[in-house]
Amino acid sequence: MAIARAERLVNLVLCLLSTRQYLTAERIRAIVPGYSDAPTDEAFFRMFERDKTELRDLGVPLETGRSAGFDAIDGYRIARRDYELGDIDLEPDEAAAVALAARLWDSPQFTGAAHGALIKLRAAGVDVDQDVHVPVEPKVRTSEPAFPPLLAAVQEGRVVEFDYRRPAPVEIRTRVVEPWGVVAWRGRWYLVGHDRDRGAPRCFRLSRIVGDVRSVGKPGTVQRPDDVDLLSFVARNNRPASDQPVATATLWAARDRAQGLRRRARVVGSREFDGEAGDLLEVNLRFPDSAATWIAGFGSDVVVLEPEVLAKTVREKLVGALRGAGVRA
Numbered sequence: 001m002a003i004a005r006a007e008r009l010v011n012l013v014l015c016l017l018s019t020r021q022y023l024t025a026e027r028i029r030a031i032v033p034g035y036s037d038a039p040t041d042e043a044f045f046r047m048f049e050r051d052k053t054e055l056r057d058l059g060v061p062l063e064t065g066r067s068a069g070f071d072a073i074d075g076y077r078i079a080r081r082d083y084e085l086g087d088i089d090l091e092p093d094e095a096a097a098v099a100l101a102a103r104l105w106d107s108p109q110f111t112g113a114a115h116g117a118l119i120k121l122r123a124a125g126v127d128v129d130q131d132v133h134v135p136v137e138p139k140v141r142t143s144e145p146a147f148p149p150l151l152a153a154v155q156e157g158r159v160v161e162f163d164y165r166r167p168a169p170v171e172i173r174t175r176v177v178e179p180w181g182v183v184a185w186r187g188r189w190y191l192v193g194h195d196r197d198r199g200a201p202r203c204f205r206l207s208r209i210v211g212d213v214r215s216v217g218k219p220g221t222v223q224r225p226d227d228v229d230l231l232s233f234v235a236r237n238n239r240p241a242s243d244q245p246v247a248t249a250t251l252w253a254a255r256d257r258a259q260g261l262r263r264r265a266r267v268v269g270s271r272e273f274d275g276e277a278g279d280l281l282e283v284n285l286r287f288p289d290s291a292a293t294w295i296a297g298f299g300s301d302v303v304v305l306e307p308e309v310l311a312k313t314v315r316e317k318l319v320g321a322l323r324g325a326g327v328r329a
Contacts, residue, residue, distance in 0.1 A: 005034075011034055013055065013078065022065045023075045052076070061078060064076055146209040149212075149215070158179075161214045161216050162212070162213045165209075170249075175204065176196040178193050178196065178221075180222070183230045185231060189207075248284055249283055249285055249291075249304060249306060251265070251305060252280060252305055253279050253298075253302050254276055254278045257301040261298060291310070292317060
């Protein structure tokens with residue numbers, strides 16, 4: 001079954017499962033992503049008939065009826081009472097496998113598509129059941145943009161190239177990696193593979209990948225070693241916080257401002273910045289990634305002078321905040 005058709009069927013099930021009303025074929029065509037690609041009415045109805053047959057063959061209880069006595073044509077819905085499974089008892093290893101599968105589906109693409117479908121339902125005047133929930137609530141989110149291309153590269157056995165931000169010293173370097181797998185450890189996602197630049201196995205936190213992941217070479221060129229335990233490798237290579245190296249950043253802070261920063265920094269001089277008096281501060285950062293968000297919270301009262309990578313990250317966060325507020329940077 002083609003990927004496009006599989007996604008359309010999932011969209012159709014979400015649509016019919018999320019409403020108590022019977023939806024006509026025309027309303028489904030306007031709401032469900034995938035049906036708008038049909039060039040003609042005849043092509044849409046053929047597509048829709050095939051999808052209905054497919055769902056029924058899969059055991060999905062597709063109901064036909066009318067929401068009100070004055071409706072001229074029949075509509076469709078899926079009754080949750082018939083669709084939902086009863087209580088299932090899983091062994092610990094089976095429950096872990098289900099949770100892992102749920103984590104992989106919890107990607108930005110699938111989440112966005114489902115959310116968009118529900119918005120279209122409400123906009124069309126459909127009574128959407130707000131009590132739709134998922135029985136497995138994974139703790140790990142795959143919100144990193146690098147997750148889908150890296151997972152695809154692992155499955156295809158292709159080498160990848162990406163820019164990676166090191167925490168200490170703060171710098172960005174390009175990495176060429178033979179990917180072996182993507183795993184979750186302590187609430188974060190990591191890529192494990194052979195780093196061609198270093199000539200050794202390495203793990204990379206997905207949240208530190210900057211920009212796009214680029215595929216290099218042909219599929220099938222990467223083979224994962226049989227004796228490598230990816231999760232154990234990540235655990236061994238992530239030291240406790242007390243052992244992490246510390247980076248020193250130099251910042252300018254407006255006079256008598258940014259007291260929260262000053263409590264953690266030391267004053268090393270004074271300087272004017274854009275005509276405003278202020279102090280030069282030095283602060284030790286153990287986690288520059290999260291520090292960028294913290295520093296950006298001080299707005300124009302604080303400017304990062306060094307390192308340049310941290311200064312650029314803070315500027316990007318400030319510009320993003322302005323754009324989110326509808327202000328042009």
